[in-house]
Amino acid sequence: MHHNPRRGEIAAQLGGRSWRLCLTLGALAELEAALDVPDLLALAERFEKGRLSARDIIAVLAAGMRGAGHEVSNEQVAAMASADGVPGYAAIVARLLAATFPAAQEGPDDAAAA
Secondary structure, rough: OOOHHHEEEEEEOOEEEEEEEEOOOHHHHHHHHHOOOHHHHHHHHOOOOOOOHHHHHHHHHHHHHHOOOOOHHHHHHHHHOOOOHHHHHHHHHHHHHHHHHHHHHHOHHHHHHH
């Protein structure tokens, strides 16, 4: 399965198959509502803290799948197994967020130059 990292797409294995995930603007708006945050900055800050609940992980994975064009519900995503267990889910979410918010990955030297 092809994915385009420049468009914020990643590929991931869940439920025994390969999926493309992408947090489009619509998917991000869905996450703002689902996670009850007012804007993208608040959403990014929540993710940067790294304290995601299982419900958060399901919401991010499902929004990413729907953003890439897959018709899946949160309940279907919740039932999908990761070959690597909980760390596997967290790794997929981390890769998806890094692809979506690349500026958040800048180091301290980048921030000091601003």
